[in-house]
Amino acid sequence: MRAAYHESQGALDVLRVGELPDPDPGLGDVLIRVKATSMDRVDVYWREGSHGMKLRWPQHVGGRDIAGVVESVGSQVTTVAVGDRVVASGERTHATLALAPEELVFPLPGGVSFEAGGATPTAGRSAHQALIEKAQIQSGETVLVMAAGSGVGSFGIQIARAMGCRVIATAGTAEKRARAMELGAELAINHYHDDIVAAVRGATDGRGVDVVLDHVGTPVFAAAVRSLAAEGRFVTCGVTAGHIGELHLGQLFVKGITLMGVGRPDNQRIAATMRGLLGMIDQGQVAPAIAAVFGLEEIAEAHRLMESSEFFGKIVLTP
Numbered sequence: 001m002r003a004a005y006h007e008s009q010g011a012l013d014v015l016r017v018g019e020l021p022d023p024d025p026g027l028g029d030v031l032i033r034v035k036a037t038s039m040d041r042v043d044v045y046w047r048e049g050s051h052g053m054k055l056r057w058p059q060h061v062g063g064r065d066i067a068g069v070v071e072s073v074g075s076q077v078t079t080v081a082v083g084d085r086v087v088a089s090g091e092r093t094h095a096t097l098a099l100a101p102e103e104l105v106f107p108l109p110g111g112v113s114f115e116a117g118g119a120t121p122t123a124g125r126s127a128h129q130a131l132i133e134k135a136q137i138q139s140g141e142t143v144l145v146m147a148a149g150s151g152v153g154s155f156g157i158q159i160a161r162a163m164g165c166r167v168i169a170t171a172g173t174a175e176k177r178a179r180a181m182e183l184g185a186e187l188a189i190n191h192y193h194d195d196i197v198a199a200v201r202g203a204t205d206g207r208g209v210d211v212v213l214d215h216v217g218t219p220v221f222a223a224a225v226r227s228l229a230a231e232g233r234f235v236t237c238g239v240t241a242g243h244i245g246e247l248h249l250g251q252l253f254v255k256g257i258t259l260m261g262v263g264r265p266d267n268q269r270i271a272a273t274m275r276g277l278l279g280m281i282d283q284g285q286v287a288p289a290i291a292a293v294f295g296l297e298e299i300a301e302a303h304r305l306m307e308s309s310e311f312f313g314k315i316v317l318t319p
């Protein structure tokens with residue numbers, strides 16, 4: 001198979017594109033010809049060696065998301081057949097072929113492109129898990145989505161809107177804030193220059209939001225907690241800009257705040273999340289925001305764009 005990989009960690013020049021052995025499906029695995037996959041911020045961490053990422057394979061192939069056509073199946077696979085158009089959560093997906101366990105392979109909804117499917121699983125399910133399974137958002141609640149231009153944030157706005165919530169978003173540029181409003185946010189705050197807490201209180205009659213979805217970490221943590229209303233819930237699924245936060249325990253107990261993380265759900269829970277998310281996409285309530293599409297040979301350009309943060313939504317690769 002052809003794959004984008006790196007054998008060491010560092011700057012963009014460690015990235016290679018070349019031939020690697022085809023993956024060997026286990027009894028319960030599905031081998032998929034990848035039509036589209038995508039970048040997640042963690043692919044940059046793996047390449048840089050930041051955020052504690054240590055290489056586990058001689059050739060590290062990035063990516064987890066797959067949209068494609070089933071090439072072959074392990075002998076114990078019963079629900080997926082050769083030729084099926086699928087969307088899946090796998091590993092080492094920045095390649096022409098990739099594996100996923102049968103329980104994480106789903107039919108690609110009719111009318112959904114391979115690019116949209118390949119942009120969905122990791123960022124979409126993290127936002128879905130955080131908002132629906134963990135924070136249990138309810139219709140009529142107000143949700144603050146941090147860094148709306150991220151993969152997670154762009155799904156988060158739409159999922160919250162689909163559940164009948166009001167959404168306030170943050171983003172670093174005017175263009176991203178405009179896109180956040182187009183996706184359904186009623187207010188978009190500059191998370192570098194605006195007073196987030198004041199803006200949230202201004203938009204909520206001083207009450208604050210019911211839920212904060214965060215994945216930025218340190219720079220916004222204090223503002224996130226202070227933006228919460230009484231009995232508010234803070235849920236995190238990432239620490240892009242720092243993992244240490246200072247917490248005012250007095251606010252926590254007086255306001256009855258709950259702090260939670262998405263954790264590492266097992267495949268059964270991931271599958272349930274994916275079915276819910278794909279249902280929303282099938283019904284047109286959520287549409288992956290695709291920022292750019294690159295070929296596999298352009299992997300360094302894809303990493304460069306992700307590193308720059310000058311994009312809104314998901315960066316897709318079409319191997």
Ligand SMILES: NC(=O)c1ccc[n+]([C@@H]2O[C@H](COP(=O)([O-])OP(=O)(O)OC[C@H]3O[C@@H](n4cnc5c(N)ncnc54)[C@H](OP(=O)(O)O)[C@@H]3O)[C@@H](O)[C@H]2O)c1
Nearest residue numbers: 040041126147149150151152171172215238239240241309
């Ligand atoms: N738990 C999981 O399973 C899971 C799954 C998916 C993602 N994640 C994590 O979630 C995070 C987001 O992933 P992604 O792929 O969606 O990322 P992404 O698309 O690369 O977006 C990163 C965002 O971080 C924002 N940002 C960076 N520094 C910031 C700062 N100092 N203050 C405020 N915002 C800042 C940027 O916003 P601006 O450019 O607008 O400033 C950018 O939109 C990552 O940490 C990732 O590892 C976890």
